[in-house]
Amino acid sequence: MKLNTHSSTPLYMQLKQAITEDINKGVYTPGEKLPIETDLCDIYGVSRITVRKAVLDLVEEGLLTRQQGKGTFVQYPKAKRELFAVNGHTEYMSELGKVPQTKILSFGIKPAKAHVAKMLSIPPESEVLELQRILYYDDQPLTLEISHYSLDLLPHLDQHVHNSVSMYDTIKNKYNITPVHNKKLLNMVFANVDEAKHLECEVGEPLFKVEKVAYDSQKRPIHSSFLHYPASRVTFTMDSSTS
Numbered sequence: 674m675k676l677n678t679h680s681s682t683p684l685y686m687q688l689k690q691a692i693t694e695d696i697n698k699g700v701y702t703p704g705e706k707l708p709i710e711t712d713l714c715d716i717y718g719v720s721r722i723t724v725r726k727a728v729l730d731l732v733e734e735g736l737l738t739r740q741q742g743k744g745t746f747v748q749y750p751k752a753k754r755e756l757f758a759v760n761g762h763t764e765y766m767s768e769l770g771k772v773p774q775t776k777i778l779s780f781g782i783k784p785a786k787a788h789v790a791k792m793l794s795i796p797p798e799s800e801v802l803e804l805q806r807i808l809y810y811d812d813q814p815l816t817l818e819i820s821h822y823s824l825d826l827l828p829h830l831d832q833h834v835h836n837s838v839s840m841y842d843t844i845k846n847k848y849n850i851t852p853v854h855n856k857k858l859l860n861m862v863f864a865n866v867d868e869a870k871h872l873e874c875e876v877g878e879p880l881f882k883v884e885k886v887a888y889d890s891q892k893r894p895i896h897s898s899f900l901h902y903p904a905s906r907v908t909f910t911m912d913s914s915t916s
Contacts, residue, residue, distance in 0.1 A: 676717055684719050688727035691717060693736060696747055703749040704813065707737065738905060741875060749906060752810045756859065756909045759852050759887065762808045762816070763839035773839070774809035778871070780834050782824065789821045792886050792897035800824045802831050804840070807871055814872045815906055820898040826850070827895075844895065852887040852895055859883055859909070862901070872903055879904040 676687045695701055708716065713724045728745055731737040738748045754765070766773040784798040793801065801821045808816040820840075822830050827850070833843045844850050862882045869876045881902040887895045 676719060684723045685726040685730070688717055688719055688723055689730055692727065692731060696736065701747045703747050703811070705747050706743070707745040707747065709744070735905070749811060749813050751906060751908045752815055753908050753910055754902075756857060756883075756911050759855055761839060761841040761852075762818075764841065766810075771811070774812070775836050776807045776809070777834065777836050778805040778807065780804040780806075780831065782831055785821065785823075789897055792884075793821065793823050793894045795823050795825060795894075802827070802834075804834060806836075810906070813906065815902060817868055817871045817901040818898055819900075820896050822896045823894070826893060840896075850889050850895060853890050855885055855887040857883055857885045861904070864901075864903075868901055872901065874903045874905075881907065881909065 676684055676691065678684070680687065692701070692707075701707060707713070707728070710721050710724050710728075713719075713728075714721055717724075728737060732739055732745070735751075736748055737745050739745050758765070760768070762775065763773040781803060782800050783803045785793065785795060785801045787797050789801060790797040790799060793799075795801075801823055804818075804820045804822070806818050807814050808818055822840075824830060827844065827848055830843070830847075833847060834840075841852060844852075860882045862880050864872065864874055864876055864878045864880050866876055868874075868880065869878065872880075874880075881904055883898075883900040883902070885898045885900065887898075889895055
């Protein structure tokens with residue numbers, strides 16, 4: 674597609690529109706690497722300066738993303754996550770009509786560290802199940818989750834951990850315990866090496882860090898979680914009517 678050099682609209686703006694239209698038409702799909710600068714020059718019949726200006730603008734607008742040493746990629750649509758919601762990842766994906774995808778990195782029984790014990794209202798060194806996993810959205814890592822469950826409240830929970838099984842479903846069905854509300858603390862941090870590896874993002878990329886404690890109807894802490902989301906992949910919404 675060649676641009677109109679006789680138009681009063683600057684070429685870089687025409688190029689932005691052309692690339693945006695091609696993304697919307699599926700010429701370039703989410704997660705796909707954009708052609709290199711010289712190829713874009715040939716495709717659209719413009720100079721490298723025009724390409725750089727258009728691409729930079731689209732990166733700043735969030736339609737494209739740059740990965741150091743790899744190139745420029747079409748950004749995935751941002752997931753919208755209700756900050757006040759009590760539902761787990763499986764329930765969230767099901768509400769969106771998507772198949773839940775998780776990958777367990779590790780799990781096991783450990784003595785609760787002081788900050789975890791405080792969040793769960795249990796004595797330090799009490800046995801907890803620590804579960805680390807990646808939660809996906811459209812085949813892309815959305816969340817790195819580290820959760821702790823009190824084994825005093827949920828004995829033998831470690832025997833029911835599987836990639837394909839919802840933890841909330843397990844807790845409801847095996848223990849007759851249902852999360853009814855939670856407390857969350859939201860902060861911004863920057864990805865370290867391990868977080869960047871698991872989330873497939875750049876070291877130093879901004880992450881939303883959510884510290885969460887879920888409670889049952891008796892106000893007993895069910896679990897605590899630390900969740901890391903790449904800021905480029907999620908938008909948090911807040912609905913004060915959510916119970």
